[in-house]
Amino acid sequence: MKHFQKFMPLFCVLSASLVLVACDEECFETDAGGVCVDTYDDGYYYDNLVTGLTYENRNEAGDVMRTAVTGEGDDPGRFRFLPGQSIAFSLGDTDLGETPAGVRVTPFDVAGVEEEAVGGCEVVETLPEDDFRIVHNLAVLLQTLDTDGDHTTGIDIDPGVAALFADVSIEVNQPWSTFDQDVDLLDVEAFGKIRTSSDL
Numbered sequence: 001m002k003h004f005q006k007f008m009p010l011f012c013v014l015s016a017s018l019v020l021v022a023c024d025e026e027c028f029e030t031d032a033g034g035v036c037v038d039t040y041d042d043g044y045y046y047d048n049l050v051t052g053l054t055y056e057n058r059n060e061a062g063d064v065m066r067t068a069v070t071g072e073g074d075d076p077g078r079f080r081f082l083p084g085q086s087i088a089f090s091l092g093d094t095d096l097g098e099t100p101a102g103v104r105v106t107p108f109d110v111a112g113v114e115e116e117a118v119g120g121c122e123v124v125e126t127l128p129e130d131d132f133r134i135v136h137n138l139a140v141l142l143q144t145l146d147t148d149g150d151h152t153t154g155i156d157i158d159p160g161v162a163a164l165f166a167d168v169s170i171e172v173n174q175p176w177s178t179f180d181q182d183v184d185l186l187d188v189e190a191f192g193k194i195r196t197s198s199d200l
Contacts, residue, residue, distance in 0.1 A: 040080040045070050045089070046106045047142050049077030052157030053096065056088045057081055076154045079105075091145075091157070092165025096138060096172065107138040137172045137179045144189075164188045 045053060051071030056064045057080070070079050070089075081087055081101035088098035089110065097110025108114070111134035145162075146155045168184050179185070 040082060041101075041103065042075075043079050043081055043087070043101055043103045043105060044077040045079060046077065046104060047139055047155060048151055049154040050142055050157070051076045051154065052145075052159065052162055053089045053091060054162070055079050055090070057101065058086045058088060058098070060084065071156070076156070090165075091162050092168050094165050094168055094170045094172075097134065107135045107142075110138070111135045133176060133179075134173050136176060137174070140179075141172070141185075164191060 045055075051069075053070045055068060055070060057066040059065055065082075065085065066080065068080065070077055072078050072080065079087060079101075083101075085101045086098055087101040087105065089096040097107075099105055099109040099112075102109075111132070113132060113135055142155050142157070143151045145157045147158050147161075148156070165188065168188060170179075170182055170184050170188075172179070174182075
């Protein structure tokens with residue numbers, strides 16, 4: 001069986017100008033009749049644009065206000081949020097991290113790592129297994145699950161593949177050598193006949 005190999009993708013700082021006017025509305029009654037107000041903003045998950053992740057909008061108290069899947073409206077990587085919310089990503093029961101919501105989110109954000117800390121746009125070497133291991137493991141996992149195997153065109157995770165993570169909890173915050181051999185991860189890989197990073 002092929003196993004995950006060490007590698008890192010290209011992480012580039014992209015313009016935050018991608019924020020669009022949201023279309024979700026909050027409707028209420030007034031003396032003049034029903035009024036609908038646009039309340040949600042758009043954000044995008046990058047490694048490149050990632051479609052197919054479940055996400056939750058959470059308020060300051062941690063309550064889940066909304067649940068959806070990235071790529072809403074056939075817009076790759078897109079998620080909706082309200083200012084001040086946090087956003088938590090997952091595949092089935094595998095937690096992929098939580099971060100303050102914004103117009104652009106990457107594995108660096110959910111890992112709590114500054115992107116500048118790795119020295120610019122191109123990351124061509126394996127990152128050290130310390131604060132960066134979450135970034136590394138997330139990048140490998142997401143790229144491995146990509147439907148067409150070309151993460152430079154965006155990452156699209158098929159709903160059938162995402163469903164394989166139901167009742168599966170894989171810890172992304174672990175050393176690469178352990179993550180690579182995680183029994184649950186290998187089971188998902190084998191059952192779904194998912195392309196591994198050695199095929200990329």
